[in-house]
Amino acid sequence: MSASPVVGVLGLQGDTREHLAALTAAGTRAVLVRRPAELAAVDGLVLPGGESTVIDKLLRAFDLREPLVARIAEGLPVYGSCAGMILLADRLLDGTADQQTLGGLDVTVRRNAFGRQVDSFETDLEVAGVSDRGWEAPGPEDTGPVHAVFIRAPWVEEVGAGVEVLGRVGTGPAAGKVVAVRAGNLLATSFHPEITGDTRVHRLFAEVVRTA
Numbered sequence: 001m002s003a004s005p006v007v008g009v010l011g012l013q014g015d016t017r018e019h020l021a022a023l024t025a026a027g028t029r030a031v032l033v034r035r036p037a038e039l040a041a042v043d044g045l046v047l048p049g050g051e052s053t054v055i056d057k058l059l060r061a062f063d064l065r066e067p068l069v070a071r072i073a074e075g076l077p078v079y080g081s082c083a084g085m086i087l088l089a090d091r092l093l094d095g096t097a098d099q100q101t102l103g104g105l106d107v108t109v110r111r112n113a114f115g116r117q118v119d120s121f122e123t124d125l126e127v128a129g130v131s132d133r134g135w136e137a138p139g140p141e142d143t144g145p146v147h148a149v150f151i152r153a154p155w156v157e158e159v160g161a162g163v164e165v166l167g168r169v170g171t172g173p174a175a176g177k178v179v180a181v182r183a184g185n186l187l188a189t190s191f192h193p194e195i196t197g198d199t200r201v202h203r204l205f206a207e208v209v210r211t212a
C-alpha cells in the first residue's frame with residue numbers, strides 16, 4: 001500500500017463533500033465513487049451519512065451493490081458514518097420493509113434509535129484509538145474527547161464476537177449506547193466527524209487503509 005492511498009466516498013446521496021475534505025486532510029487521495037469502475041480503483045471507501053433507504057436503492061440502481069458486497073467480503077476497508085453504519089450492519093432494526101443493508105459488520109444496528117426527543121444532538125465522547133492517543137502534527141482539535149454530532153442517528157444494539165466497541169454515549173438519556181465500533185477493516189460511527197473539523201476519525205481510517 002502506498003503512503004497516499006486512494007480512498008473513495010460513495011457519492012450517490014449524502015454529505016460527500018465534507019468527507020472528501022476530511023480524507024484529504026488525513027493524507028489520502030480522496031475521490032467520489034459512483035460507478036463500478038471507480039469502486040474497483042479505490043483502496044478504501046467511506047459510506048457517508050444521508051438516508052440509508054435511499055442509498056440502498058441507489059446502490060442497486062447504479063449496479064454498485066454486488067461489487068461492493070464482494071469487495072467488503074475481500075477485506076476492503078470501509079468507514080460508515082450514520083447511514084453508512086446502517087449499510088454496514090449485518091442486522092438492522094427499524095428499517096423499512098424492503099430495506100437491505102450491505103452487511104459485513106457483525107452488529108445489530110437500530111435505525112433512528114435516539115427517538116424524537118433527541119433526534120439530533122451533540123456530545124463529547126471518548127473514542128478508543130482516537131481521543132486516547134497522540135497524533136503526528138497535533139492541532140488544537142487533536143487531544144481529548146471527540147465532539148460528536150448525531151443527526152437522526154442509529155446506535156449499535158448488539159455486537160458480535162470480534163467487534164470492538166470504540167465509543168459509547170457518556171451522559172444523558174442515551175448514556176451507555178454504543179456509537180463507534182471496529183471489526184478488522186470495517187469502522188463505523190453513529191455520528192458525523194466530517195462536519196466538525198476534527199479529522200482524527202478520518203486519520204484513524206486512513207491508517208486502517210494504509211495497513212490493510
Ligand SMILES: NC(=O)CC[C@H](N)C(=O)O
Binds near residue numbers: 049050052111153154
Ligand atoms: N444522518 C444520517 O445519516 C441519518 C440516517 C438516517 N436516519 C437513515 O436512516 O439512514
